[in-house]
Amino acid sequence: MTMDAVGTFRQRPEKLALLLKNKQGMIGFVLVVAFFLSALLAPFLATHDPAQLDIPARLTGPGADHWLGADQLGRDTYSRVLYGGRVALKVAAIGVTLSLVIGLTLGMVAGYGPRWLDNALLLLFDTIRSFPTIVLALAAVSLLGPSLNLILSIVIITSIPSYARLARTSTLALKNTEFIMAERSLGAGTFRILFRHVMPNVIGPLLILAAMDVPVVVTIEAGLSFLGLGVLPPTASWGTILNEGYLVIRTSPWPVVAGGIPLVLTTLGFTLLGEALRDIFDPKLRGIR
């Protein structure tokens, strides 16, 4: 039956509609949008400067002035959480985007290029993958000193291989299809073939992987900052809020709660969104759920 093939449908609106129909996808989408908005609008939403000290209010609970209380230095926790979201967004957006772009390119080159290049790149990917991210980050930080950029670079380098591997496999499958042959017979250059004809066909699964990678990246940053190896004080990040709050948890639990909840919600949001995207892009799963 060619019935399905005849109908005219445009892809994008339908995918978004499908996403919003899915309950998981809906929740994920809302959480992710809320995360983006709160981080972007932090200067407008914040009630205080995140670094401003208010010594009399230190370690107080929620109140009229400090909505979520204040930490051991009297800094406003609500504002610090908002600004902490900016760090998380920066790490997530830059880290995931760059690993996606670099991983996709290297993966397509490995899959489409000559055998020796493929082997060399595979060796490189496997070497990187054999380092655990956190241990590598610890080693790098103890050598070079803590900084956000260092964490970002480590996150990018260690997550490139999974993107590249995925892109390479799909490219290998496409390499000998008739439409790629047709492009070659027309005289299309390698660059054109890769970015116009291979990329649109391999990027779908990579986008899903990226959505599911965001929470991982955010937790890595929070984890390292919690250990004091990430962003430096007085910059607010969810990890540093947790770290500092953890020391005073017996006096006031508010910093830990306020730093933990957005972390949980963001992670949950991206995970749900990623899973919903996977179901939508994979038509075999679409019918089942």
Added chain:
Amino acid sequence: MEALLDIHRLSVEFNTARGRVHALRDVSISVPKGKVVGIVGESGSGKSTLVWAVMRLLAGNSIVADGKITFRGEDVLSFDESALREFRGESVSMVFQDPMTSQIPVLDYRRQMTDILYRRKGLSRQEKIRMAARFMNRVGIPDADDRLRHFPHQFSGGMRQRAGIAMALLMDPALLIADEPTTALDVTMEAQIIHLIREAQTDFGATVMVISHNLGLIAELCDKVVVMYAGEVVEQGDVKDIFFNAHHPYTQALLECDPSHDLKQERHFPTIPGDVPDLHGTPKGCVFAQRCRHASDICQYKRPGEYPIAGGHASDAHAARCHRYDPGGVWKELPKSETPKASTRIDVHVERDAPPLLEIKDLRVRFPVMGRVRALASGISDPHVDAVAGVSLAIRTGETLGLVGESGSGKTTLARAVLGLNRVHSGSIRFRKEELVGLPENTYKKMRRDIAMMFQDPVGSLSPRQTVGQLLSEPLIIHGERDLPLRDAAEKLCDMVSLPRNFLSRYPHELSGGQARRVGVARALALSPALVIADEPTAGLDVSVQGEVLNLMIELQALHGLSYLIISHNLPVIRQVSDILAIMYLGRIVEYGACSQVFEKPAHPYSEALVRGTPRPDPSRRRKLVSIEGEVPSLTNRPGGCEFHPRCPYATDRCRKEQPSPTRLVDGRTVLCHFPLAG
């Protein structure tokens, strides 16, 4: 005559996102016991839906809206799960189109066949295995005991289909359903399988239902034929009535379209204009009215019934669903608007004395069969197969060369070598006297303007995420014609292949096979090339659409003075379009010469087998014997002497020992045979 299976006024509907599809409407077919019933129709005619309905295997969104299916007097539609299992397991068996996907790849045949016998509780395992071996032998698989331990991927396509038939026969079914049993096979294999099904039918006394779009196959195999169109039976009757005395305009048109029907070389193919109607909602009137050349007013609003046609053969009532045969009707035959038969043969001017446009000399394409390290370890120097082994041919401007061969003969490899997509081992390819072998890609790119290729799969050869507009303008962009108004150029190309302009914003998966093929033609012609290489231009297309595409190609050839290199295994098609024919076997050209001569008097036994092997839509010339046995040998294991000798019915001792060299016949043909059959 007792009917084994009786389908009475069956209607099946599907619920889809775009509304209800009426896949089958009012279908009545009776399958008499011990007969072979053929169901013919193009894609979308509902023939597969009919089979699934009989097997009760319809998809979840289907509704059997009306009708009854009776098998041996029992109502199939009311079967419960256990009755259904018994019905499917014991009474009905199926032979599928593609044995590779219908057989289990991870189980060997012994396991698969003993599994089929699970209902035979009284049989011991040993007996089941013996039975499996017996059936394998029966379908012509030698050393069955040994072969049973093999897995499907270790069998060749033809063997797999034989095994599929053995599996279907294993339970001694009362009804055997074969769904496009030879579509995935080569011509010589097809003949063997047709023969096998016939034999099985007489030996086992089985009743067979064959579904096919291949009219030749139906004519050779069936006793009774049912013609389906857009979910309805438009005509049914005895095979001779259908083929010699077709009454429904659709049947008539379909028979006319079949290229093997006509033995003249006319260079113009009959077609059925228009498309299969949309089956959403209930169509008013006759389903074929839009495409019918006899249609009158009544056809548009009143649905015709099935009217019997007098003077039919034998016992099977001949009936057609057409107002013209309504005995109580007031049909007035319209003044027959003759088919616009452009019988004026379009002639292309070929300069016989001019140097050839493309000249291939002693071309060899080699593929390595193992890695260098492994080869060194096993002590073999230069392990390879010659996919193309010394091919020479020439095409002049305006000429069409047909390259014919079964799968694995190296024809596609040859085409790709010309385009520089495969590395050439030795030999030369000259285009306008310029050597192409060894040319670096940046110099080759200029040549690509003049040599275009149409790939085999109409939809699969179009980049799936690009719109038709992007696809059509791409050749221009690649070759630096950016200044051209691309939109206009794309529209012009659309017009050239008569594709509506609003198709420019569609994606390949939204096109039908014929439409996608038109896009392929337009893309090939975008840069006004001199030579077009077409790999199976009609593969995957319905008969009525095939003609349109070929006519288009022929018209464009005349208009632009194109030369074609057409690759196909479909001889009837190639005969009508080619000037010169080259027949390939195992990477060599075994016969090369003027098309008409090769067809009239094939000189190589292999050409003879191909020419005679094609089933023709003529039930009166059923073959008693299959001309050649066996299958194409593997390239890694070329037979010694003449490479065709294991399958050649005329092979002598000399053929087994000595490799023939190309011989020139009196009429100018070249043959690779010690004892040419003609000339």
